[in-house]
Amino acid sequence: MPANPVLWDLDERGVATVTLNRPEVNNAYDAGLIGGVLSAMDELSRKPLLRVVVLKGNGRHFQAGADLKWINAVRPQSPDENETVSRATFEAVQRLNRLPIPTVALVQGGCFGGGTGVIAACDVVIAADNAVFSIAEVRWGLTAAIIIxxxxxxxxVRQVRRYALTGERFGAQDARRIGLVHEVVPLADLETSGAKVVEQLLANAPDALAETKTLAMESSFGGMSSDDEAYARLVRMHAAKRQTREASEGLASFAEKRAADWTAAKT
Known part of the structure; x- marks a missing residue:
């Protein structure tokens, strides 16, 4: 039996720990992991004592973006099926983003592509000093539409215009400098540092936390709901780009461990 791609537990304080659990592929997301995140959010939302969610990745890396083998399997499906996949991916990120309780991400190792969107949707992000980041979709002929x-x-916007266009990798200190993470700590101290933040959050009034987060979200780019036309447009763009010649060439270059030939992809 395959391992559950997302694990969660809830302690007596109301602190939930949600763990991405595909370490064999660096927690790259596929339909199973997306479904697992949504299921965890559904289950936890029914817990009346829920106070904080801590998000972690099992193994050496936090989250390596999309599982490109899975993306290749999705690409030949119909446009409607591709939009369904993109919609579920968007919804998983937005469920974290709009959760009416504080969320804390603990990041070690690689955090690429969609992983950067996941942590951007969390309220507090602590990174280990070995963490490495990239918004890498353009390298494979894809777009990061749903996490922009x-x-x-x-x-x-200024930093997105650099890092989402170059696809370059950057370290934990640069991630802190641009605001993607709040704190950088030695890897050995990651859990302890997260626990300190959780204790600070638990000392605060739950309703006041929820109202404060709601007010902050009202002025945010990412506060859109699934009913918004802007949301639908992002889903369509994300899905359609996956089925282009550029995506075909980019994903082939990844599989074949070679540089992409973008000129050939135009013909």
Missing amino acids: PQLCDAIG
Whole structure:
């Protein structure tokens, strides 16, 4: 039996720990992991004592973006099926973003592509000093459409225009400098540092926390709901780009461990 791609537990304080659990592929997301996040959010939302959610990645890396083998399997499906996949991915990020309780992400190792959108959707992000980041979709002929709003909230349009266009990797201190993470600590101290933040959050009034977060979200790029036309447009763009010649070439270059030939992809 395959392992559950998302694990969660809830302690007596009301602190939930949600763990991405595909370490064999660096917690890259596929339909199972997306469904697991949504299921965890559904289950936890029914817990009356829920106070804080801590998000972690099992293994050496926090989250390595999309599982490109899965993306290749999705691409030949119909446009409607591709939009369904993108909609579920968007919804998983937005459920974290709009959760009416504080969320804390603890990041170690790689945090790429969609992983950067996931942490941008969390309220507090602590990174280990070995963390490495990139908004890498353009390298594979894809777009980061569904996480651009969260990234604009977290690091600002100016930084998105650099890092989402270059696809370059950057370290934990640069991530802190641009606002993607709040704190950088030694890897050995990651859990302890997270626990300190959780204690600070638990000392605060739950309703006041929820209202404060709601007010902050009202002025955010990423605060859109699934009913918004802007949301639908992002989903369509995300899904359609996956089925282009550029995406075909980019994903082939990844699989074949070579540089992409973008000129050939235009013909």
